[in-house]
Amino acid sequence: MSLIRYESQVRPPLVDNNKDYHQVTEDIVRPIEANPSRLWWTGFLISVALLLFGVYSIYREVTYGVGQWNLNKTIGWGWDITNFVWWVGIGHAGTLISAILLLFRQGWRTGVNRAAEAMTIFAVMCAGQFPIWHMGRVWMAFFVLPYANTRGPLWVNFNSPLLWDVFAISTYFTVSLLFWYSGLLPDLATVRDRAKLKWRKYMYGLLSFGWTGSTKHWQRHESLSLVLAGMSTPLVLSVHTVVSFDFATSVVPGWHTTIFPPYFVAGAIFSGFAMVQTLLLISRKVLKLEDYITLEHIEVMNKVIVLTGSIVGVAYLTELFISWYGQNANESWAFAQNRLNIFSPYGWSYWLMMGCNVISPQIFWFRKLRRNLVVTFFMSVIVNIGMWFERFVIIVTSIYRDYLPSSWSTYYSPSIWEIGFYMGTFGLFFTCYFLFSKFFPVIAVAEIKHILKRSGDNYKKNMFQIEKNSVDHLYHDIHSDHH
Amino acid sequence: MAVKKFVVGCFDDEGPLFDAVKKVRKSGYKLHDVYTPFPIHGLDTAMGLRDTSIHTAGFLYGIFGTTSMLSFMTWVFTKDFPLNVGGKPHFALPAWIPITFEFTVLCACVGMVITFCYLCQLAPFVKKHHFNLRSTDDQFTMVIECPEKTNEAELSSFLTSVGAFGVNVQHAETGWWLGRYDKDQKLFEGQSETVSA
Numbered sequence: 001m002s003l004i005r006y007e008s009q010v011r012p013p014l015v016d017n018n019k020d021y022h023q024v025t026e027d028i029v030r031p032i033e034a035n036p037s038r039l040w041w042t043g044f045l046i047s048v049a050l051l052l053f054g055v056y057s058i059y060r061e062v063t064y065g066v067g068q069w070n071l072n073k074t075i076g077w078g079w080d081i082t083n084f085v086w087w088v089g090i091g092h093a094g095t096l097i098s099a100i101l102l103l104f105r106q107g108w109r110t111g112v113n114r115a116a117e118a119m120t121i122f123a124v125m126c127a128g129q130f131p132i133w134h135m136g137r138v139w140m141a142f143f144v145l146p147y148a149n150t151r152g153p154l155w156v157n158f159n160s161p162l163l164w165d166v167f168a169i170s171t172y173f174t175v176s177l178l179f180w181y182s183g184l185l186p187d188l189a190t191v192r193d194r195a196k197l198k199w200r201k202y203m204y205g206l207l208s209f210g211w212t213g214s215t216k217h218w219q220r221h222e223s224l225s226l227v228l229a230g231m232s233t234p235l236v237l238s239v240h241t242v243v244s245f246d247f248a249t250s251v252v253p254g255w256h257t258t259i260f261p262p263y264f265v266a267g268a269i270f271s272g273f274a275m276v277q278t279l280l281l282i283s284r285k286v287l288k289l290e291d292y293i294t295l296e297h298i299e300v301m302n303k304v305i306v307l308t309g310s311i312v313g314v315a316y317l318t319e320l321f322i323s324w325y326g327q328n329a330n331e332s333w334a335f336a337q338n339r340l341n342i343f344s345p346y347g348w349s350y351w352l353m354m355g356c357n358v359i360s361p362q363i364f365w366f367r368k369l370r371r372n373l374v375v376t377f378f379m380s381v382i383v384n385i386g387m388w389f390e391r392f393v394i395i396v397t398s399i400y401r402d403y404l405p406s407s408w409s410t411y412y413s414p415s416i417w418e419i420g421f422y423m424g425t426f427g428l429f430f431t432c433y434f435l436f437s438k439f440f441p442v443i444a445v446a447e448i449k450h451i452l453k454r455s456g457d458n459y460k461k462n463m464f465q466i467e468k469n470s471v472d473h474l475y476h477d478i479h480s481d482h483h
Numbered sequence: 484m485a486v487k488k489f490v491v492g493c494f495d496d497e498g499p500l501f502d503a504v505k506k507v508r509k510s511g512y513k514l515h516d517v518y519t520p521f522p523i524h525g526l527d528t529a530m531g532l533r534d535t536s537i538h539t540a541g542f543l544y545g546i547f548g549t550t551s552m553l554s555f556m557t558w559v560f561t562k563d564f565p566l567n568v569g570g571k572p573h574f575a576l577p578a579w580i581p582i583t584f585e586f587t588v589l590c591a592c593v594g595m596v597i598t599f600c601y602l603c604q605l606a607p608f609v610k611k612h613h614f615n616l617r618s619t620d621d622q623f624t625m626v627i628e629c630p631e632k633t634n635e636a637e638l639s640s641f642l643t644s645v646g647a648f649g650v651n652v653q654h655a656e657t658g659w660w661l662g663r664y665d666k667d668q669k670l671f672e673g674q675s676e677t678v679s680a
Contacts, residue, residue, distance in 0.1 A: 021621035025620045153564065157566075171588055174589060178592055190619040194620065206664075209606055209607060210610055211605060211619070215527055216535075218527075219522070219535050220603060227537070227541050227591075231592055
């Protein structure tokens with residue numbers, strides 16, 4: 001009996017241009033087997049250069065101390081924690097796409113999940129750099145772990161959100177990595193079994209753990225993916241919740257709000273999807289994967305962007321309302337004077353954030369603009385600039401003028417080494433992404449094959465006939481079994 | 484493990500597999516395995532495989548994570564090093580929920596992946612016999628065991644009759660061994676040539 005596949009005819013195909021199973025393999029594995037293009041080398045070398053600049057910036061910071069950054073008495077975390085929260089936020093889209101959309105059985109995730117998960121892992125790697133190097137005496141970094149020591153033992157403070165962060169980020173990184181890699185195993189085996197070169201056979205043989213594609217293994221693999229997705233879903237929500245607790249549990253005006261957890265999570269998904277758009281728009285073009293990452297995929301992600309952008313907008317307005325309604329003098333000051341007042345030292349950053357995050361994504365209510373690649377690319381960059389400023393606004397505008405006017409520091413501007421560190425994480429991120437796009441299948445090959453007969457355009461066209469045949473066949477089966 | 488004789492047949496579509504599996508089971512031949520490039524829902528049931536219990540293992544690992552982390556934090560803050568923070572209770576359960584949760588997830592996920600790799604015998608430098616290299620690309624490979632008593636020619640023609648092509652006979656090690664994929668598979672003497680499909 002052949003399979004009956006139910007999917008609405010109205011849904012547009014997710015794989016274009018008449019593909020069969022072998023063609024899917026060919027298309028996705030080709031960039032791995034070919035020599036990297038000039039464009040790849042250019043991008044890769046620029047990324048490595050940025051990374052090296054970042055390494056030098058960190059070297060300065062470690063040698064001369066955190067004083068290399070223009071931090072001051074009230075602004076103890078300037079760009080550093082802004083960048084940390086920004087990268088962690090970006091790292092949310094991958095797991096959201098692969099876990100939450102798996103649970104909701106969204107077929108379109110198959111085209112983008114692999115790259116998005118890789119992006120998640122690299123973004124969390126970048127995020128982790130900031131708290132680690134900010135410690136100053138980085139060789140003491142292991143003090144954040146609860147280990148039996150000779151100081152009492154003086155344990156870490158389990159009641160502190162900063163320690164929750166240590167657990168949340170490290171768990172998130174580990175789980176994302178396992179989820180990503182377990183999904184990669186079958187695809188790496190595909191590359192291995194096609195390999196002609198000796199070193200490639202060796203490398204991918206090593207990486208694919210001896211995967212064979214046995215039915216029993218697939219059954220366990222499916223179960224594993226489902227449970228990992230089920231656990232990653234609350235995990236991804238908890239991670240940014242915990243990050244928001246770093247602020248929300250303090251008593252700094254502008255931070256001490258209960259809306260932070262959902263607001264941070266929505267913002268994280270928002271910026272994460274924007275980063276996925278940026279990367280995939282380039283990847284599909286450079287690696288010629290337009291048949292797999294179609295306009296449908298881009299449009300769906302733009303819908304998520306306009307939704308989460310609007311949630312973030314509602315959160316901003318709620319904050320403003322509560323700061324007025326709460327009638328707390330310090331809280332009202334933080335919002336009315338430090339943020340809303342465009343003529344205050346950082347007022348511009350608040351309005352930049354509003355413009356980028358709340359107003360500009362509204363253009364995605366129009367289908368034509370959602371399906372326009374240039375507009376999408378431009379918007380994806382704008383959104384991430386806006387989200388960077390959101391964190392900057394939250395951190396800097398809340399602490400540069402707080403309770404004690406004598407310690408107000410009216411101008412904080414980052415030093416070159418502070419900026420260099422940030423640039424360095426871009427270098428790390430893109431170096432990893434370039435290596436990933438060269439050596440790993442950017443699209444989940446097995447998962448595309450899995451949805452091909454449901455969502456490939458060649459099969460969709462004949463869907464009526466296939467379903468009719470299946471029903472006839474089923475009827476025939478039942479009939480013949482009866483006798 | 485052991486080297487056994489197998490008759491191997493290929494399919495280029497997953498549809499006929501279900502019929503074929505049914506016929507193989509009915510005829511009493513010993514179905515070794517079916518190798519597919521992607522998971523085929525329902526094939527495991529058709530082959531008569533038991534449902535996996537890997538999720539139960541995950542649950543147990545999770546419970547271990549919850550209890551161990553919660554009791555560790557309780558011991559630290561009530562027995563080993565009680566700190567007086569403004570007279571607040573030492574046993575601060577609400578503040579420990581995030582870490583307990585994260586550790587639960589960590590244990591469940593790491594444990595499950597390790598269990599998965601153990602059950603499927605997957606690890607770097609683990610090498611296995613691959614009956615058909617294209618079964619990770621676009622072909623579906625059905626492997627039937629062919630013991631002494633079974634007539635090889637009969638089994639081959641049976642496989643062809645259920646829709647397989649490129650039917651061939653292979654002597655293969657069923658377990659795994661330590662090895663590399665860039666070297667030739669000449670571990671076992673008397674292995675017949677794989678007929679390329």
